[in-house]
Amino acid sequence: MRTLITGGAGFLGSHLCDYLLDRGHTIVCVDNLITGSTHNIAHLAGNKNFSFVEHDVTEPISVKGPFDYVLHFASPASPMDYGKYPLETLMTGSLGTRNTRELSLEGGARFMLASTSEVYGDPLEHPQREDYHGNVDITGPRAVYDEAKRFAETITMAYHRKHRLDVRIARIFNTYGPRMRLGDGRVIPTFMEQAINGEDLTVFGRGTQTRSFCYYRDMVEGLYGLLISDVIEPVNIGDPNEMPVIELAMMVLEISGAGSGIKHLDLPKGDPKMRKPDISRAKNLLAWEPLTPLEEGLTETLSYFQELLE
Ligand code: NAD
Ligand code: UDP
Numbered sequence: 001m002r003t004l005i006t007g008g009a010g011f012l013g014s015h016l017c018d019y020l021l022d023r024g025h026t027i028v029c030v031d032n033l034i035t036g037s038t039h040n041i042a043h044l045a046g047n048k049n050f051s052f053v054e055h056d057v058t059e060p061i062s063v064k065g066p067f068d069y070v071l072h073f074a075s076p077a078s079p080m081d082y083g084k085y086p087l088e089t090l091m092t093g094s095l096g097t098r099n100t101r102e103l104s105l106e107g108g109a110r111f112m113l114a115s116t117s118e119v120y121g122d123p124l125e126h127p128q129r130e131d132y133h134g135n136v137d138i139t140g141p142r143a144v145y146d147e148a149k150r151f152a153e154t155i156t157m158a159y160h161r162k163h164r165l166d167v168r169i170a171r172i173f174n175t176y177g178p179r180m181r182l183g184d185g186r187v188i189p190t191f192m193e194q195a196i197n198g199e200d201l202t203v204f205g206r207g208t209q210t211r212s213f214c215y216y217r218d219m220v221e222g223l224y225g226l227l228i229s230d231v232i233e234p235v236n237i238g239d240p241n242e243m244p245v246i247e248l249a250m251m252v253l254e255i256s257g258a259g260s261g262i263k264h265l266d267l268p269k270g271d272p273k274m275r276k277p278d279i280s281r282a283k284n285l286l287a288w289e290p291l292t293p294l295e296e297g298l299t300e301t302l303s304y305f306q307e308l309l310e
Contacts (some may be wrong), residue, residue, distance in 0.1 A: 001020075001025040001026065001067050001069065002025070002026045002028075002066070002069075003020055003025045003026070003027055003028070003068060003070070003071065004027075004028045004029075004030060004067045004069070004070045004103060004109075005020075005027060005028070005029050005030070005071045005073060005080075006030045006031065006038065006057050006071070006072050006096070007030075007031055007072070007073035007074035007075065007114070008029030008030065008031050008041065008052070008073065008098050009031035009033060009034075009036035009037060009040050009041050009052070009072075010031065010036035010040065010077070010112070011040070011077075011175075011177070011179045011180045011181070011216070011222075011239075012036060012073055012172075012175060012216065012219065012220075013029070013031070013036065013040075013061055013071075013073040013074075013160075013177065014029075014036070014040035014179055015042060015177070015216050015217075015219075015220050016073065016220060016223065017029055017044060017050065017243060019224060020224075020240065020299070021044070021047065021050060021218045021273060023048055023074065023221065023224075024275060025049070025068075025069075026049045026050075027049060027050050027051070027121060028051050028053060028054050028067075029041060029050065029051070029052045029053070030053045030057060030061060030074070030277050031053075031054065031055075031074065031181075031185075032054060032055060032057070032074075033054065033190050033290060034054040034076065034085065034088060035076045035077070035078070035085075035181065035184065035186045037080045037181065039124060039161075040179050041195045043096075045081075047067065048066060048237075049222070052221065057072075057092060057095075057096040057099050057100055057101070057251075058088070058092055058095045058096050058099065059083050059089040059119065060102070061099050061100065061102070061103060062100055062286075063103065065103055065106045065107035065109070066106065066107025066108065066109065066111065066117050067103060067104065067107050067109040067197065068103040068109055069098060069109055069110050069111075069112065069227065070103050070111050070112070071111075071114070071116060071154050071227070072096070072097055072100040072101075072111070072112065072114060073114040073153075074092055074100075074149045075089060075092045075093055075096070075145070075148070076089050076092070076097055076145070077112070077116075077145075077148075078184040078186045079141075079142060079185060079186075079268065079271075080184060080185025080186075081145055081184060081185070082142075082145040082148040083141060086144040087144075088110065089144045089145050089148055090144050090147070090148045092148065093145075093147075093148025093149055093240065094151050094152070094155070095161050095297055096233065097113065097151075097152040097155055097156065098155060098273055101155070101156070101165065102158055103257045104165060104166075104238050105159070105163060105165060108164075108166075108276060108305055110166040110167070110168065110227070110276050111156065111159075111165055111166065111167050111168070112167070112168040112169075112170065112223070112226070112227055113152055113153065113156050113167070113168070113169050113170070114172055115152065115169050115171045115172065115234060116145070116149050116169055116171060116172055116173075117151050117171055117172065117173040117174070117236070117238065117275055117277065118136075118142065118145055118146045118149060119134050119136070119146060119150050119153065119171060120132055120135070120136075120272075120275075121134045121135040121136035121137065121146055121209070121272065122135050122136075122143075122270065122271075122273060123135055123275065124138070124270040126179075126274055126276060127240065127278040128236065128275070128278060129236075129244075129277040129278040129280070129281075130222045130233065130234050130235065130236055130278075130281055130285045133188050133233075134150075134251075135157070135268050136150070138228070140269060141167065141269055141270055141272040142212075142270045147159035151248055152159060153234060155168055156169060157169075157288030159244050159306060160232065164227070167226055167232060168226050168229070168231065168232070169233070169234040169235070169236065170223055170226050170234075170236065170237050171234050171236045171238075171277075172212065172219065172223075172237055172238065173212055173214060173236065173237065173238025173239070173275065173276075173277045174211045174212060174213050174238065174240070175204060175213070175214045175215070175219045176188040176189075176213055176214070176215065176216065176298075176300050176301060177215055177216030177217070177304075177305035178300065178301055179216075179231040179295065180215070180301075182305065182308065182309075183295065184292075187211070187245060187248065188213070188248075188252075188285075188298070188301065189193065189305065190250060191249055191252040191303045192302055193247065193255070193262055193305060193309070194260060195252050195253060195256040195302075195307055196256065196257035196258070196302075196305060196309055197309075198258060198259060198260055199254065199260055200260050200261045200262060200263035201249045201253065201260055201261075201262050201263065202263050203246055203249050203262050203263070203264050203265070203299075204244055204245070204264075204265050204266065204267045204268060205227070205264070205266070205271070206231065206246065207245040207246025207247075207249060207262075207264070208244050208245075208246065208273075208278065209244065209245055209267070209271060209272065209274065210241070210242045210243060210244050210245070210273075210275060211242070211243070211245065211248070211275050212238055212240055212241055212242045212276045212277060213239060213241070213243075213248070213294060213297070214237070214238045214239035214290050215239070215266055215290065215292035215294075215296075215297035216297075217236075217292060217297075218239065218278065218290035218291055221288060222237040222286065222288045222290070225282075225286040225287070225288045226282075226288075227288055229285060229286055231281075231285050231286070233281075234281055235281050235282050235285065235286065236277040236278060236281065237277075237279070237282055237296075238277035238279065238290075239246065239289075239290040240276055240277055240278070240279055241290075241294060242274070242275075242276040243294075246262070249262055249299060250297070251294070252302075253294065255298050255299055256301055256302055263279060277300070
């Protein structure tokens with residue numbers, strides 16, 4: 001199997017590189033390092049089945065095909081990152097998806113899009129099923145990401161209908177684990193860095209907003225299950241174990257044993273009030289569900305950040 005992964009030097013992309021290499025794939029990783037790092041793939045240097053191409057996917061990609069699988073994971077993914085790179089995010093979801101798809105069309109590869117729970121915006125239905133069409137504030141600060149991913153799903157399905165492109169669409173819910181970037185603003189690396197440094201944890205608003213956190217190992221299993229399945233329609237991949245952000249903060253304090261307190265800051269505009277995947281489709285069609293307890297995943301992730309900061 002020859003597989004191209006865009007965003008392969010990022011958090012999820014680099015874990016996918018490892019997972020697919022373990023299954024005998026030859027990997028071409030394409031990344032412009034805007035939010036990722038070669039640190040995440042440094043251990044693969046010298047692996048004859050792995051190559052890295054530094055390239056911005058909003059520009060045509062000249063990597064030679066054919067490929068069996070093309071996985072489009074490039075995109076800034078944290079609210080802070082896409083706030084900092086709004087136009088790059090829009091272009092990576094739109095032009096980047098078009099350019100990446102060209103590669104799969106040439107060689108007849110299966111194309112997988114990393115979509116997101118953000119296509120549901122600030123959801124009015126709970127939990128979110130794949131047939132919910134979402135509630136996105138079109139001109140709000142998060143829309144650069146949400147609308148780029150919605151467009152990416154639309155263009156993916158248009159190519160499927162028009163050119164019979166073989167497609168998979170993963171709607172990924174909040175995922176965490178080693179190789180997230182410290183300072184990327186996402187809640188788990190932020191709370192962990194603060195706890196390790198003995199600083200107060202910054203909870204936005206009262207912390208009553210909810211999220212459902214999936215460990216990366218479960219996520220990668222789910223993504224692989226979808227990749228090798230025959231399911232064309234979008235599939236939610238995430239952990240339905242929902243919790244308020246304030247509870248997550250308390251859990252990080254407990255696991256780390258930090259003496260830090262909690263500092264409440266303003267809730268950012270458009271921050272979704274609740275999020276929880278309905279994973280019936282993944283359970284029924286992929287026979288997949290997450291298995292890692294949050295406490296276990298958080299403990300492993302904390303060790304990773306502790307080592308990194310040392
Ligand atoms: P990440 O920031 O760690 O990884 C994204 C990677 O894409 C980075 O290495 C970055 O340098 C690269 N990239 C961005 N724009 C690019 C461009 N124009 N050309 C080439 N490379 C580019 O984020 P992540 O959490 O690993 O997210 C990976 C994918 O999964 C993203 O598409 C994201 O939208 C999606 N996703 C992630 C989550 C999550 O909780 N981690 C949730 C929903 C969706
Ligand atoms: N959050 C927080 N403090 C932080 C960072 C994030 O309270 O320092 C909250 C944020 O408001 C959101 C949740 O944690 O409600 C998850 O935020 P993250 O940026 O990780 O992901 P997303 O908002 O995209 O789900």
